[in-house]
Amino acid sequence: MSKAKYIFVTGGVASSLGKGIISASLGKLLQARGLRVTIQKFDPYINIDPGTLNPYEHGECYVTDDGAETDLDLGHYERFLNISTSQDNNVTTGRIYYNVIQAEREGKFLGKTVQVVPHITDEIKNNIFKLGNTDKYDIVITEIGGCVGDIESLPFIEAVRQAKLEVGPSRCISIHLTLVPYIKTAGELKTKPTQHSVKELQEAGIQPDILVCRSEHPVTLDIRKKLALFCNVPYNSVIEALDAETIYDVPILMRKEKLDERVLAKFKMSYKKQPKIDQWKEFLGRLKNPTSEVNIGLVGKYVELKDAYKSIAESFTHAGAENECHVNVNWIHAEDIDSKNVHKMLDNLDGILVAPGFGERGIDGKLEAVRFARENKIPFLGICLGLQCAVIEFARNVLKLKGANSTEMDPKSKHPVIDIMEDQKNLKEMGGTMRLGAYDCTIKKGTKASHIYNHSKISERHRHRYEFNGKYLQAFEEAGMIASGTNPDTNLVEIMEIPDHPWFVGTQFHPELKSTVDNPHPLFVKFIKAAIVNKKDTE
Numbered sequence: 001m002s003k004a005k006y007i008f009v010t011g012g013v014a015s016s017l018g019k020g021i022i023s024a025s026l027g028k029l030l031q032a033r034g035l036r037v038t039i040q041k042f043d044p045y046i047n048i049d050p051g052t053l054n055p056y057e058h059g060e061c062y063v064t065d066d067g068a069e070t071d072l073d074l075g076h077y078e079r080f081l082n083i084s085t086s087q088d089n090n091v092t093t094g095r096i097y098y099n100v101i102q103a104e105r106e107g108k109f110l111g112k113t114v115q116v117v118p119h120i121t122d123e124i125k126n127n128i129f130k131l132g133n134t135d136k137y138d139i140v141i142t143e144i145g146g147c148v149g150d151i152e153s154l155p156f157i158e159a160v161r162q163a164k165l166e167v168g169p170s171r172c173i174s175i176h177l178t179l180v181p182y183i184k185t186a187g188e189l190k191t192k193p194t195q196h197s198v199k200e201l202q203e204a205g206i207q208p209d210i211l212v213c214r215s216e217h218p219v220t221l222d223i224r225k226k227l228a229l230f231c232n233v234p235y236n237s238v239i240e241a242l243d244a245e246t247i248y249d250v251p252i253l254m255r256k257e258k259l260d261e262r263v264l265a266k267f268k269m270s271y272k273k274q275p276k277i278d279q280w281k282e283f284l285g286r287l288k289n290p291t292s293e294v295n296i297g298l299v300g301k302y303v304e305l306k307d308a309y310k311s312i313a314e315s316f317t318h319a320g321a322e323n324e325c326h327v328n329v330n331w332i333h334a335e336d337i338d339s340k341n342v343h344k345m346l347d348n349l350d351g352i353l354v355a356p357g358f359g360e361r362g363i364d365g366k367l368e369a370v371r372f373a374r375e376n377k378i379p380f381l382g383i384c385l386g387l388q389c390a391v392i393e394f395a396r397n398v399l400k401l402k403g404a405n406s407t408e409m410d411p412k413s414k415h416p417v418i419d420i421m422e423d424q425k426n427l428k429e430m431g432g433t434m435r436l437g438a439y440d441c442t443i444k445k446g447t448k449a450s451h452i453y454n455h456s457k458i459s460e461r462h463r464h465r466y467e468f469n470g471k472y473l474q475a476f477e478e479a480g481m482i483a484s485g486t487n488p489d490t491n492l493v494e495i496m497e498i499p500d501h502p503w504f505v506g507t508q509f510h511p512e513l514k515s516t517v518d519n520p521h522p523l524f525v526k527f528i529k530a531a532i533v534n535k536k537d538t539e
């Protein structure tokens, strides 16, 4: 029988309070004390996974090694804890119902009426305990998406109540993240919304053990005592979470507030040892004391919503810190770029990244951005669709293949330099059917890629349906764009680069999904390094 301990994190008063960051920060602190920690997220929506969601709806879709399309909070968990997550770390209402309905069709309920309680709640609990039962973890943190009181999160809250009862208080605690708003005209912090939100939780049978209070102003002792009294928690379990300068400050702030110590005390675990967070602090030191600065253009089509490129933005933060360089990310809407204004729009940049994406919108602007970077020798990183754009641009402007395109944009292209993968051709379902997750890649010796990675075999994560069309490879290589990384089993092109350019690399995979605070991704680190050099050269 597993001895894993469970921490449930719920949210109240408002959404977007940062449950993911609080969970990841607590996870980091517990991990820093030598515990084996994982974090999972339950999302109360009915989509089976966020893979089919427009990024404007829900931000980036984060892909795990095992090919699960998941919520972007899993990215925070991986970046903070330097762990790999999986499908088991993200479960939606849709998936819960799907599993239950499938079992019903298979006759597994033996003629019983299938109901929210106990069948849906049992399935939720199965998914809570699945990670704990592996014996791989001492602590499983479960973040419940949405707010307490939402109709759609009710079954999850009920499952948490049951789980607490089954496992017992020595192995199960709940943390409620809430907002303590500041009312300017009164000059006061207000506790009432939190009182109501906790009441709602109590009505559902859950007494929170710890309150984490998001606030713009310090939560005074008086306020803590008031919250403690009305919410039925000891006042030292009322934790202040002030707005932070960067999300990476939050573990340190939580440490100061002793969130980890409160949790360990509730679990009756000894906590004499201080958490080992030196590496984290060094990272913060480098992040906050840069010795240089670069401007990077991120050319994409969802730039209005920064969450759509969350992992890329965070990878720049890690790579910037590694280089002691402040990275200004200029968010550039691909649709705003055309052949006439490209100079004006991109001239101040030290490096250009063309982002992943789907569909035709913004492609012309992306092709202009690639051309500008290639011709003006500006460091360039193309990710997934960004690589595909680099290939199309090279085909049209260097190889002079008129009408060269991806069959995603032009199914009848005369020169389909990017084409649909064979096994994608006859798929009817859209959800979960792309080439997803980790695949190996062999790197050619002597190339920029081999210099960047310093390894000949790597593994990176994917999310695409189209690929470089191998029929054109010879022509590309003869003209100066080479395949420096390929899949060892299928020969699919994974990395392309232009050796006769200071730094021009495109990847079919998504390096941004593997950059963490402890392990900044080498492609981003070297890209920023190249941007620093480029800036010096042009100054």
Ligand code: GLN
Binding pocket: 355, 356, 357, 358, 359, 383, 384, 385, 386, 388, 408, 463, 464, 465, 466, 467
């Ligand atoms: N739309 C392209 C494909 O499916 C690129 C996908 C991406 O950028 N993630 O291959």
